[in-house]
Amino acid sequence: MAEKKTSIGKIFVYGLMALLFVGLGGFGATNFSGNVSNIGSVGDAEIGVQEYYRALRNQIAAIEAQNGQPLTFQQAQEQGVTSQVLAQMVVNAALEDEATKIGISVGDDRLAEEIVNTQAFQGADGQFSRQAYEYALDNAGLSEREFEEGLRADSASTILQGSVLAGIKLPDTYVDTLIGFAGERRAFTWAAYGPENLTTGLPVPTEEQLTAWYEENLSQYTRPETKLITYVWLTPEMILDTVEVDEDSLRAAYAEREAEFNMPERRLVERLVYGDAATAQAALDRVSSGEVTFEDLVAERDLTLSDTDMGDVTQGDLGAAADTVFAADVGTVVGPADSDLGPALFRVNAVLPEQSTSFEDAMPDLRDALALDRARRVIEGQAQGFDDDLAAGATLEELADTSDLQLGKIGWTGNDGDGEIAAYDGFREAAAQATAEDYPTVAQLGDGGIFAMRLEEIMEPAPLPFEDVRDNVATAFENDARTKALVEQAELKATELSEGKTFEALSLTPNTEEGLTRNAFGAELAPGVLDAVFDMEPGDVRAVPGTDGAVVLRLDDILEADSEDESAEMLANLFGDQAASDVSQDLFRALSADIQQRAGVSIDQQAINAVHANFQ
Structure with a gap:
């Protein structure tokens, strides 16, 4: 589906705002030498060199901001960013050319309104500033005439685009048909037919049969692209045994966390506050007599139980109500008692007993926590030294021989299960970007650990040798034979x-489904069962492969979509909006293609290459 057009004027404005936000550092306007001012045209609408450069630069900056990491121009080209920007510029120019030919334009008042309301052109008082306007355009390498002409052309193009994208409404029959298909249901009966029902033996496969199975299902036994990586790593857990923690530090940590180790009795309490004690007492009497419940009292006040929840509280949290609440049994409502908000009723929901942990009992946990923290600091202190050694030419193997760093090798395919270190996000990200030209550098694992890696080889996808996977092949062959x-x-x-x-009568245990839709999210059925029943007519009976055997199906009835179902309206809105959007985008894409065909598109690849050279 085609993306909506990004307006030319807004590209200029957003670019200017980006320049202002970064203090213009590193984003100064670039002037291209020579007499070439355009990279191409659509009809009479030209695509300026500077315009293309700014659009491409802004798109790269946007991707960098989104991903939180730099994007080289080579990476941008590989990801198709340059092609996307050029395609968008061609679409913009096509709309501009068509708007000009059919006489669509905007007046000076509309143009002035857009400029005055642009935040990048406002002063400290929030009002339009001529000085800010001139300053922003000058630093972006734009003249007032160039910018205003671009903005005027863009506004006209937007009117043309809006006439296509807006106002598309599909007939109700179209939406009803979609809902009818998505919401149609099937009532059916099914029974599992598992391995315990097997009455025949399974064939013992020959080597030729296993080999044939292996070749027919080769994709299951093909190794994905694999990066052979040598690495060293060090985590806090690896050096815990070498970290000493003295008793004074342990006692200091215990004192700091004493409130955690020694907790007084607490209670889970709800509180309902009244304006005066008499009203609160009357409410309590109604609860005591069984006339109402605590929930009823809460509802009478237009409150919810969450509004009354105090969480777990100690006696010190309750003030004058402490003795009353802490003398109450679980589930009882007591009061009235004074609170900081006025007379209140309290309900006790649970009692959390006092917890007391001595220094001796807490010492193992304290020691682990302190040792882990110190191990992290040790590693942090060593990291820069390791990095310096690598920069000076030390190999990973040499570092592992002379330090606590542990050496390892991994065949990385992109899966967490490739190895213990592959569970770390930091390692996976580095492995995904690693090239043979990279020099090992120290990087963080995220838990205080560090690592450095060296890419040895990239192994292309290839079938695993039959001898290595023969047991897996035999198991799969047997499972397939059993299912058949x-x-x-x-x-x-x-x-x-x-x-x-x-x-x-056939010794099958029937299970009945009253009406499942095609997706039937959450239905505990074997894959393929729903596909089968939606391909059957009422009364049809069929056997299909199951999760661990077979499933016998009988379709009992075909049910129309339930118009009263709560999801029906949601589906109607979803299908209606999506279908209208799809149609409008198709129309816009067709219009753009038609304009380009009628007007003619001309692209100067040498000019584009010159622009790209400024990014190298």
Whole structure:
């Protein structure tokens, strides 16, 4: 689906705002030498060199801001950014050319309004500033005439684009058809036919059969692209045994966390405050007599239980109400008692007993926590030294021989299960970007650990040798043979069902589904069951492969979409909006293609190359 057009004027404005936000550092306007001022045209609408440069620069900056990391121009080209920007510029120029030919334009008042309301052109008082306007355009390398002409042309193009994109409304029949298809249901009965029902033995495969199976299912036994990586790493846990923690530090940590180790009795309490004690007492009497519950009192005040929840509180948290609340049994409502908000009723929901942990009992946890923290600091202090050694020419193997760093090798495919270190985001990101030209550098793992890596080789996808996966092949062959045998037996049962026998008479345990849709999210059915029942007519019986055997199906009824279902309106809105958007985008894409074909598109590749050279 085509993306909506980004307006030329807004590109200029957003670019200017970006320049202002970064203090113009590194984003100064670039003037291209020579007499070439355009990279191409659509009809009479030209695509300026500077315009293309700014659009491309802004798109790269936007991607960098989104990803939080630099994007080289080579990476931008590989990701198709340059092609996308050029395609968008061509579409913009096509709309501009068409708007000019059919006489669409905007007046000076509309143009002035857009300029005055642009934040980049406002002063400290929030009002339009002529000085700010001139300063921003000058630093962006734009004259007032150039900018205003671009903005005027863009506004005209936007009017043309809006006439296509807006106002598309599909007939109700179209939406109803979509809802009818998505919401149509099937009522059916099914029974599992598992391995315990197998009445025949399974064939013992020959080597030729296993080899044939292996070749027919080669994709299951193909190694993905694999990066062979040598690495060193060091985590706090690796050096815990070498970190000493003295008793004074442990006692200081215990004192700092004493409130955590020694907690007084607490209670989970709800509080309902009243304006005066008499009203609160009357409410308590109604609860005591059984006339109402605490929930009823809360509802009478137009409150919810969450509004009354105090969480877990200590006696010190309750002030004058402490004795009353802490003498109450769980589940009882007591009061009235004074609170900082006035007379209140309290309900006790649970009692959390006092917790007391001595220094001796807390010492193992304290020691682990302190040792881990100190291990992190040790590693942090060593990291720069390791990096300096690598920069001076030391190898990973040499560092592992002379330090606590541990050496390892991994065949990285992009899966967490490739190895213990592959579970770290930092390692995976580095491995994904690693090239043979990279020099090992120290990087963070995220838990206080560090690593450095060296890419040895990139192994292209290739089938694993049959000898290495023979056992897996044999298991898969056996499972497939078992499933086929069970399906054959289940088909005989299906035939008997179609002849009038019941599930029970065939020793099958029936399960009934009253009405499932095509997606039936959460339905505990074997893959393929829903596809099968939506391909059947009422009364049809079929056997299909199941998760661990076969499934016997009988379609009982076809049910229309439930118009009263709460999701029906949501589906109607979703389908209606999506379909209208799809159609409008298709129309816009067709208009753009038609304009380009009629007007003619000319692209100067040498001019584009000159622009790209400024990014190298």
